[in-house]
Amino acid sequence: MELPFPCMAVGLDESNHSEGVIANFLKQRPSERWVLLGAHAAQSFSQLWTAWVKTTRNELRGTCVARSIDAEFMRYLAGTHHISEAFTRSGYQNGSQAAWIVYLPIAESSSNSLGHLHPVVPEKPALPPECSELVSRMMMTASRSKVTPSIEGAKILGVDISSDATSQLEESLVAHVLMADDQSSSHR
Secondary structure, eight states, rough: OOOOOSSSEEEEEHHHHHHHHHHHHHHHHHTEEEEEEETTOOOOHHHHHHHHHHHHHHHHHTOOOOHHHHHHHHHHTTSSSSSHHHHHHHHTTOOSSSEEEEEEEOOOOEEEETEEEEEOOOOSOOOTHHHHHHHHHEEEOOOOOOOOOHHHHHHHHOOOTTTTTTGHHHHHHHHHHHHGOOGGGGTT
């Protein structure tokens, strides 16, 4: 069984759209460790944990490409070096009726034999209690949507995959995250 990632699917009603969902979220969230993703972006727990490991490793080492931890995480989900492209691919899509709220746990670290810091996945990751309060302040509703891979969502993230490759979708999503730092993928 996969380790669940601390995230919650949420629904938005029309009143959310008038005040700017993204701007309101950025104002209301407790810290940069809270991320608002598009409804298509959370595809599998393996994908989310892989992006978290890459993000927090950079955070621990002080080598983040993005200026904030949430943008770094979105960059990995989108499989790109380009921050603006990351927001387009993995962020909340204006006018959408659904999204994901994700919490990025603070990483504990261990050192390898060369002294490089590596993040350690939390033993029991969970959404902090502030999540319910955030959802309420944002006038969102918790949804029963599950983290599920989809070809359509993967394509929005920038994954190069054919419609008949569903058996390889999760592996493709993880590979997409891992390729974000590949210099040859900078055009992606």
